[in-house]
Amino acid sequence: QYSYSYSVNDAVTGDNKEQHETRDGDVVSGSYSLVEADGTRRIVDYTADPINGFNAQVHKEAAVAHAPVAVAAPAPVIRTVAPAIRYAAPTVRYAAPTVSYAAPTVRYASPAISYAAPSYAVAHAPVGVAGHSSPVLHL
Known part of the structure; x- marks a missing residue:
């Protein structure tokens, strides 16, 4: 269940509308109204249910005559000032482009080729020394 309503009455924009709606289970009923561009009011009453x-x-209702809105006339312009118009011819300068050419420097160096025989390092394991002493006999 729900029930809601709203209304808008904006004198500046002329927006004038309202709506209300209620729901009870699957039955919805409500209405809305608005003022159309020609000044008439359109009113819509609606219901919706499963059956x-x-x-x-x-x-529609006829347009409601409103009192004319007084519009203030703009104040007359008393004095106008003519803009100062000046024209100056653009300064045109031209200089011929400088043409110069320098031949590229070409150099060649032959690659350095060298060869060195590989060196081999050899290290031998130490020789094992075993010692033996005989027993000393004293007579």
């Missing part, structure tokens, strides 16, 4: 679907009745 009859959505049904709306639309009717």
Whole structure:
């Protein structure tokens, strides 16, 4: 269940509308109205339920005459000032481009080729020394 409503009445933009709606289970009913561009008010009353679907009745009311809005006339311009117009011819300068050419320097160096025989390092394991002493006999 829910029930809501809103309304707008904006004198600056002329927006004038309102709506309200209620729901009870699957039955919804409500209405909305708005002022159309020609000044007439359109009013729509609607209901919706599972048996009859959505049904709306639309009717219009004649435009309501509003009092004319007084508009202030703009103040007349008393004095105008002519803009100062000046023209100066653009300064045109031209200089011929400087043409110069220098031949590229070409150098060649033959690659350095060298060869060195590989060196081999050899290290031998130490020789094992075993000692033996005989028993000393004293007579």
